[in-house]
Amino acid sequence: MPLTSAFIIPCSLFDILKMWSLNNITGIIHDWLYQTFSPTWALTFEMVIAGVAVIGLFAVLGLILVIMERKVSAWIQIRLGPNRVGPKGMLQSLADTLKLLVKEGLTPGGADKFLFNLAPIIAMIVAMLLMAPIAFAKDFQLWDLNIGVLYVSAVSSIMVISILMAGWASNNKYSLMGAMRSGAQIVSYELSAGLSILSIVVLTGSLNISDIIYSQADGWWIFKGHIPVIISFVIFIIAVTAETNRAPFDLAEAESELTAGFHTEYSGMKFALFFLAEYVNVFIVCAIGATLFLGGWMPFHIGNWEGFNHVMDYIPSSIWFFGKTFFLIFVIMWFRWTFPRLRIDQLLNLEWKYLLPISMFNLLLVTVIAILGWHF
Numbered sequence: 268m269p270l271t272s273a274f275i276i277p278c279s280l281f282d283i284l285k286m287w288s289l290n291n292i293t294g295i296i297h298d299w300l301y302q303t304f305s306p307t308w309a310l311t312f313e314m315v316i317a318g319v320a321v322i323g324l325f326a327v328l329g330l331i332l333v334i335m336e337r338k339v340s341a342w343i344q345i346r347l348g349p350n351r352v353g354p355k356g357m358l359q360s361l362a363d364t365l366k367l368l369v370k371e372g373l374t375p376g377g378a379d380k381f382l383f384n385l386a387p388i389i390a391m392i393v394a395m396l397l398m399a400p401i402a403f404a405k406d407f408q409l410w411d412l413n414i415g416v417l418y419v420s421a422v423s424s425i426m427v428i429s430i431l432m433a434g435w436a437s438n439n440k441y442s443l444m445g446a447m448r449s450g451a452q453i454v455s456y457e458l459s460a461g462l463s464i465l466s467i468v469v470l471t472g473s474l475n476i477s478d479i480i481y482s483q484a485d486g487w488w489i490f491k492g493h494i495p496v497i498i499s500f501v502i503f504i505i506a507v508t509a510e511t512n513r514a515p516f517d518l519a520e521a522e523s524e525l526t527a528g529f530h531t532e533y534s535g536m537k538f539a540l541f542f543l544a545e546y547v548n549v550f551i552v553c554a555i556g557a558t559l560f561l562g563g564w565m566p567f568h569i570g571n572w573e574g575f576n577h578v579m580d581y582i583p584s585s586i587w588f589f590g591k592t593f594f595l596i597f598v599i600m601w602f603r604w605t606f607p608r609l610r611i612d613q614l615l616n617l618e619w620k621y622l623l624p625i626s627m628f629n630l631l632l633v634t635v636i637a638i639l640g641w642h643f
Contacts, residue, residue, distance in 0.1 A: 289585045290406040317409055321398050325391075325547055332546040333360040335593075336600055343604040364539070372535035377438035386433035387533065387540035393429065394547040396422045400476050401554050404564050404585035408477070415476035416468055419555060420461055423510070426548065427453045433541070434529040445528025448518045448611060453510050455618040460506035462626035466492075466499040466633040467559045470642060476558060483562040485570055492642050495632040500560045502626055507552035508599050509614070511545060515606040516614055549596060557591035564588040 296316065300309040334349065334357060341348025349356030374380055400415035402408040412418050427450050434446020468474060470492055471482045482488075488496050509516035517528075530541045557563060564584035568576045609617070636642055 289404040289583075293407060321395055321409075324398070325394070325543060328550050329543045329546055330360045330364065332550065332596065333363065335596070336546075336603075339597065339600045340604045343601070367535060367539040370535040372537050373532075375438055375532050378532065379436040379438070382432050382436035383532075384537065386429045386436060387537045387544070389429035389432065390426065390544040391540050393422060393426050394544050394551065397548075397551045401551070402476055402480060402558065402563055403588055404583070407564075407585070411475070411477050414474045416464055416474045416479070416559075420457075420464065423548075423551075424453075424457060426544075430529050433533070437529075437532040439532050442529050442531045445518075445531070449512060449529060451611075452512070452516065452518060452614060455615060456506040456509040456516075456622075459502050459618060459622040459626045460510060462623075462630050463499040463503035463506065464555075464559060466496060466630055469630070469633050469637050470496070472637075476563075479559060480563040480565050483565050485568055487560065487562040487565070487567070489560045492633070493636060495629050495636060496560065498625065498629050499633070500556070502622055502629070503556055503560070504595070504598065505622065506618075507556065508602055509618070511548045511552060511599075513545075513549065513599055514603040515608045517608060518611050518614055549599060550592065553595035553599065554588070554592045556595050557588065561591045561595075562587070563591075 297313065300312055303309075304312065337348050337359065338356075347356075349359035352358045352362045374383055397419060399410040400408065400412045400418055402411075430449045430453075431446045434442040434444075434449075437443070467479060467488055470488060471479045473479060473482075483491075485491070489500055492499075512518075530538055533541060564587050566576070566579035566582060566584070566587055568579060
């Protein structure tokens, strides 16, 4: 069989994937709206579609990440995990969602009802705001903000307000203690996460997420930034694991000490909103990590290897982005089911005595590398 005919099927498959890529779909919708409606109404409909798409993405992420969490934990602990609802238990998270929908949402008698009900809504609003600058694929971004990295760092810090609000408004000492722990934890680990992000900003010379992605066209920063960028990446993963209250840093929700921490008194859909916000935040921080250190939607390129790079370009950019993001999510889940929970003093010692000094010295090294042009 001729060599050309042997590649007909794979190439046609790649062409189909490119045809149905996210940026092509959005282009078709954009053209149709502006041909059918006036510019004002077309822009309005685009915003509505974008909002509905984000809400739909939240729902899908919640279903996928919950079943992924349970399957990963089962795999690590050598057991089956969910295996009753749907094929191989894949619909278990849908059954859990239906259960939460029909449960009654109770408000404690001594609680501040307004703040108690507002806290989970703020958690979801912050998560939705963080979706704006993320580039899910090539030319597929809600808001290409020129200070995208600064925007993400600033908005993510608002999450602690919803946690403190939930703990205080619940009128429960366990909830308040969990909220105070979470506040100290998030504020502490934001420093190391921010310094890790700054190392990529220094190398790139831009706060724009698109610029950071395009700067990795000849290689991802984790490969061409030498050992300091690898150190930044490791510190970033540790810090965002703590920021999202994931084990082994889940002191805010320590079941053996604080029942459920800051959301002890929540039930029904209000609890579901906190639960969903946690998993969406895990997706967001992993998406940011994949964007800064692993090239985001950018395919894996090696210098001037034109043939290899051309083959990598056949894979749609959205597959690259989601593949890298879910790999980092798997790593964070691996942490949870491998390491024991730290004490609160150990958690704060790790940040202030180790991660923060290392991050500051590492940022200095990255600055020297950037000035002297020692990166690849």
